[in-house]
Amino acid sequence: MSDSIIIIPTFNEEENVENMVRKVMSFEKDFHLLFVDDSSPDNTGKIIQKLQLEFPDRLFLETRKGKLGLGTAYIHGFKWALSKGYEYIFEMDCDFSHNPDDLIRLYNACVIQGADVSVGSRYCKGGKVKNWPLKRLLMSYFASVYVRCILLIGIKDTTAGFKCYKRTVLQKINLDAITFKGYAFQICMKYGALKHGFKITEVPITFIDRLYGTSKMSTGIFKEAFFGVWKMRSMKL
Numbered sequence: 001m002s003d004s005i006i007i008i009p010t011f012n013e014e015e016n017v018e019n020m021v022r023k024v025m026s027f028e029k030d031f032h033l034l035f036v037d038d039s040s041p042d043n044t045g046k047i048i049q050k051l052q053l054e055f056p057d058r059l060f061l062e063t064r065k066g067k068l069g070l071g072t073a074y075i076h077g078f079k080w081a082l083s084k085g086y087e088y089i090f091e092m093d094c095d096f097s098h099n100p101d102d103l104i105r106l107y108n109a110c111v112i113q114g115a116d117v118s119v120g121s122r123y124c125k126g127g128k129v130k131n132w133p134l135k136r137l138l139m140s141y142f143a144s145v146y147v148r149c150i151l152l153i154g155i156k157d158t159t160a161g162f163k164c165y166k167r168t169v170l171q172k173i174n175l176d177a178i179t180f181k182g183y184a185f186q187i188c189m190k191y192g193a194l195k196h197g198f199k200i201t202e203v204p205i206t207f208i209d210r211l212y213g214t215s216k217m218s219t220g221i222f223k224e225a226f227f228g229v230w231k232m233r234s235m236k237l
Contacts, residue, residue, distance in 0.1 A: 001085070002030040002032045003086065003088055004029070004032065004086060005032045005086040005088075006031055006032070006034065006103065007074060007089065007090065007091050007092075008020065008036070008091075008092060009038070009074060010038070011040050011044070013040065013042075013044050013094040013095065014042045016094050017044050017094055018051060019096070025055055027100075027104070031058075032058050032059075033058060033060065034062065034080060035061050035094075036064065036073040036074070036076050037062070037064070038067045039064065039065055039067075045063055049061065064076065068181075069181030069182070070185060071178065071181040071184070072179075075175050078175060081167075082167060088107060088111070088165070088167070089164070089167060090103065090107075090163065090164045091161060092120075092161070093162070096208065097207055097209060098161070098205070102120055103164075105118075105203050109164070110164050116166050116168070116169050116198035116200065117164065117166070117190070117199070117200045117201070118163065118164045118200075118201050118203050119163050119200060120162030121155075121156055121160055121204055122140075123141060123157045124156045124157065127157065127204040127206070127207075128205075129207045130206060131209035132207075139222075143159060143226075144156060144158040144159060147159070147225075147229050150230065153190070155194075155202065159183040159225065160186060161186050163189075165193075166198075172196045173189065173192040174236060177237060178235075178237070180225075180228055181221070181224065182222075182225065183221055183225040184224045184225040184228035184229070184232075187228070187232070191237065196237075
């Protein structure tokens with residue numbers, strides 16, 4: 001059995017999902033892959049089910065009823081992965097904005113360099129963003145500045161969603177206390193890890209905006225993060 005599982009939430013990712021599966025399965029490192037699909041009305045689920053016949057021991061699918069949000073999808077996946085005994089649990093997007101080639105760098109940051117959580121970072125030294133309009137780039141960058149000021153943490157890319165956790169981190173954080181669905185979820189997980197004394201390392205990546213499919217970004221996600229950081233300071237994580 002592999003020591004590593006990659007969790008990818010999906011909703012209408014039929015243009016990307018097969019390419020993602022085949023890319024991950026092509027690596028020399030034996031990664032397992034779990035999709036948490038919110039009953040995508042396109043062919044996402046059917047494509048994954050077909051690929052499971054080809055990769056029966058490495059590819060898994062959990063289907064939920066309705067669009068329940070990114071944060072709850074990850075928590076569902078975390079609990080599933082912990083129950084199966086994986087030591088290193090990853091989260092990433094399906095749209096290739098997170099380059100799968102960087103997975104081994106996140107893995108090595110935990111296994112070799114001793115991090116408890118490794119973060120694929122756009123804003124640490126060496127990190128980059130491609131194909132984003134300037135307005136969105138500035139909004140994302142200053143959102144991380146805002147979070148650092150409110151929560152008093154030193155992470156450069158506080159909203160990053162490309163990460164590797166040691167299982168001990170997810171066992172320690174009170175996952176049931178986290179109800180955030182978007183960027184606030186990503187912030188809260190990092191904050192929870194730091195509150196428990198875990199070491200977080202940022203690994204520079206180049207983030208590339210999706211080529212296919214539709215972004216799940218919304219005004220509500222930004223509002224949740226803006227106000228949510230104040231709530232996090234008093235949460236029992």
